[in-house]
Amino acid sequence: MAARAAEPSGSLAPWSCFLRPWGRAPAPSRPPPGPPAEEGRRAGVSLGQEAGEGCRTVPLAGHVGFDSLPDQLVNKSVSQGFCFNILCVGETGLGKSTLMDTLFNTKFEGEPATHTQPGVQLRSNTYDLQESNVGLKLTIVSTVGFGDQINKEDSYKPIVEFIDAQFEAYLQEELKIRRVLHTYHDSRIHACLYFIAPTGHSLKSLDLVTMKKLDSKVNIIPIIAKSDAISKSELTKFKIKITSELVSNGVQIYQFPTDDESVAEINGTMNAHLPFAVIGSTEELKIGNKMMKARQYPWGTVQVENEAHCDFVKLREMLIRVNMDDLREQTHSRHYELYRRCKLEEMGFKDTDPDSKPFSLQETYEAKRNEFLGELQKKEEEMRQMFVQRVKEKEAELKEAEKELHEKFDRLKKLHQDEKKKLEDKKKSLDDEVNAFKQRKTAAELLQSQGSQAGGSQTLKRDKEKKN
Numbered sequence: 272m273a274a275r276a277a278e279p280s281g282s283l284a285p286w287s288c289f290l291r292p293w294g295r296a297p298a299p300s301r302p303p304p305g306p307p308a309e310e311g312r313r314a315g316v317s318l319g320q321e322a323g324e325g326c327r328t329v330p331l332a333g334h335v336g337f338d339s340l341p342d343q344l345v346n347k348s349v350s351q352g353f354c355f356n357i358l359c360v361g362e363t364g365l366g367k368s369t370l371m372d373t374l375f376n377t378k379f380e381g382e383p384a385t386h387t388q389p390g391v392q393l394r395s396n397t398y399d400l401q402e403s404n405v406g407l408k409l410t411i412v413s414t415v416g417f418g419d420q421i422n423k424e425d426s427y428k429p430i431v432e433f434i435d436a437q438f439e440a441y442l443q444e445e446l447k448i449r450r451v452l453h454t455y456h457d458s459r460i461h462a463c464l465y466f467i468a469p470t471g472h473s474l475k476s477l478d479l480v481t482m483k484k485l486d487s488k489v490n491i492i493p494i495i496a497k498s499d500a501i502s503k504s505e506l507t508k509f510k511i512k513i514t515s516e517l518v519s520n521g522v523q524i525y526q527f528p529t530d531d532e533s534v535a536e537i538n539g540t541m542n543a544h545l546p547f548a549v550i551g552s553t554e555e556l557k558i559g560n561k562m563m564k565a566r567q568y569p570w571g572t573v574q575v576e577n578e579a580h581c582d583f584v585k586l587r588e589m590l591i592r593v594n595m596d597d598l599r600e601q602t603h604s605r606h607y608e609l610y611r612r613c614k615l616e617e618m619g620f621k622d623t624d625p626d627s628k629p630f631s632l633q634e635t636y637e638a639k640r641n642e643f644l645g646e647l648q649k650k651e652e653e654m655r656q657m658f659v660q661r662v663k664e665k666e667a668e669l670k671e672a673e674k675e676l677h678e679k680f681d682r683l684k685k686l687h688q689d690e691k692k693k694l695e696d697k698k699k700s701l702d703d704e705v706n707a708f709k710q711r712k713t714a715a716e717l718l719q720s721q722g723s724q725a726g727g728s729q730t731l732k733r734d735k736e737k738k739n
Contacts, residue, residue: 349404349405349406351453352405352406352407352408353405353406353407353408354407354408354409354410354456354457355407355408355409355410355461355462355595355598355599356409356410356411356412356457356458356459356460356461356462357371357409357410357411357412357460357461357462357463357464358412358414358430358434358460358462358463358464358489359371359411359412359413359414359463359464359466360414360417360430360463360464360465360466360481360485361414361417361418361464361465361466361467361468361496362417362418362419362466362468363384363385363415363416363417363418363419365466365468365496365497366466366496366497366551367413367464367466367496368381368383368413369551369552369553370464370466370496370549370551371411371551372551372553373551373552373553373564373575373583374551374586374587374590374591375400375409377400378553379396379398379411380396381394381396381413384413384415384416387419388415388416388419388420389416389420390416390420390429391414391415391416391417391420391426391428391429391430392414392415392416392429393412393413393414393415393429393430393433394412394413394415395410395411395412395458396410396411396412396413397409397410398410398411408456410458412433412460414429414430417430418477423477426477426481427480427481427484427485430481430484430485431484431485431488434459434460434485434488434489435488435610437458437459437460438459438488438606438607438610438611439610439614440458441455441457441458441459441607442610442611442614445611459602459603459606459607460488460489460602461490461595461598461599461602462489462490462492462525462590462598463485463489463490463491463492464492464494464590465478465481465482465485465491465492465493465494466494466496467493467494467495467496467513467546468496469495469496469497469498469500469501469506469509470509471501471505471506471508471509472509472512473512473513473516474512474513474516474517479516479517479520479522482517482522482524483520483521483522486522486523486524487523487606487609488606488610489602489606490525490598490601490602490606491522491523491524491525492524492525492545492546492547492586492589492590493513493517493524493545493546493547494546494547494548494549494582494586495509495510495513495546495547495548495549496549497550498548498549498550498581498582499550499566499568499573499580499581506548510545510546510548513546514545514546524545525598525601526542527539527541527542527589527593527594527597528594528597529542534593534594537588537593538589538593538594541585541588541589544582544585547582547583547585547586547589548581548582549581549582549583549586550566550573550575550580550581550583551575551583552564552565552566552573552575554566554567556572558572558574563575563576563577564576618639619635619638619639619642620635620639621635
């Protein structure tokens with residue numbers, strides 16, 4: 272979701288930190304052309320001072336004009352605009368959205384999260400902001416449902432996967448043949464604001480585990496949310512306790528840089544105030560003769576921008592006005608480079624050979640290609656041998672099945688012949704019985720006919736004797 276916010280007004284100063292695209296020191300403006308004496312004072316220019324051995328320092332006889340390069344870079348950067356991505360990690364109800372509205376002095380659109388999420392979901396919203404002539408594409412990523420589940424063992428995994436996905440998208444864009452990085456929307460997370468519940472006791476195990484998993488992937492800035500819920504003395508002890516637990520568990524949080532003399536003092540001082548205890552509010556109350564952001568309570572008023580009440584001003588100074596460019600630089604040069612190096616090593620790319628000699632990309636590609644072709648040929652040979660083996664096994668199975676079929680056929684044929692012979696013998700026996708029966712019947716009929724004839728003749732003889 273993209274939205275154009277109105278130009279903020281109030282306490283936010285111009286985004287001067289974005290006008291330094293290649294370093295944290297402010298870019299010097301080009302002086303107007305002056306007399307030869309003034310040009311002579313600028314003539315001692317060091318050429319290639321840090322380029323290595325073989326470079327010499329030579330004086331310039333007059334004004335050349337390359338001192339306008341910082342101005343050129345500033346103008347180009349301002350015309351292109353800047354992007355900044357913030358990840359807000361914390362339990363539901365700690366005021367993450369309110370703090371973002373307060374930090375950037377505007378009202379971001381968004382739906383309130385509930386405590387009924389089945390898992391952790393990351394919701395990303397992108398906004399276009401404009402201050403003076405500087406444009407900023409701000410992306411705010413919130414962790415919806417973080418810490419709301421009964422089983423919080425895997426709550427950190429969606430966050431880690433999201434960060435890695437942004438690194439992977441940027442790496443894929445870098446590896447393209449035709450790259451468009453100047454128009455590519457960089458979605459890598461530049462700062463992670465980790466919201467700690469104001470318990471006043473110690474960090475939760477969920478907080479320690481999550482920060483430990485994230486410290487090598489993103490710049491973590493821990494903050495105590497809703498710090499007006501505990502007293503000043505409790506807050507001081509709570510800060511000490513949090514710092515001690517982070518150190519004892521090896522959690523590396525973002526330290527404001529002190530290598531730049533222009534910001535070394537303020538950053539060194541602010542490092543001692545971590546974690547920041549903040550309060551967020553978009554309501555403005557009249558205090559004295561001024562309208563100020565504050566929270567009204569029955570017992571009094573808490574001013575958001577009063578450093579005696581909370582560390583909101585310190586957070587805004589460090590995050591936006593002083594170190595925003597360093598956060599972007601650290602994300603690219605440290606966290607992304609670590610991900611990129613590990614990913615390319617997994618793909619087989621390396622800088623040196625086994626003898627610690629430099630390895631060019633072409634040599635790495637050829638070595639990886641030969642290795643891949645060797646593995647491919649090996650797999651092809653294995654598949655061929657496996658195919659031949661399976662064919663032989665199948666042929667043996669078919670031959671065995673054929674043999675069994677022939678044996679079964681022979682058994683059935685023999686059984687058929689035996690049954691046929693039995694039937695023929697039985698038929699022959701029956702035929703003999705029938706013939707014998709017929710013969711006996713014929714003989715019986717003959718005897719019966721002879722007996723009948725003999726009985727008739729005797730009857731006639733007796734009849735004659737009676738007549739006589």
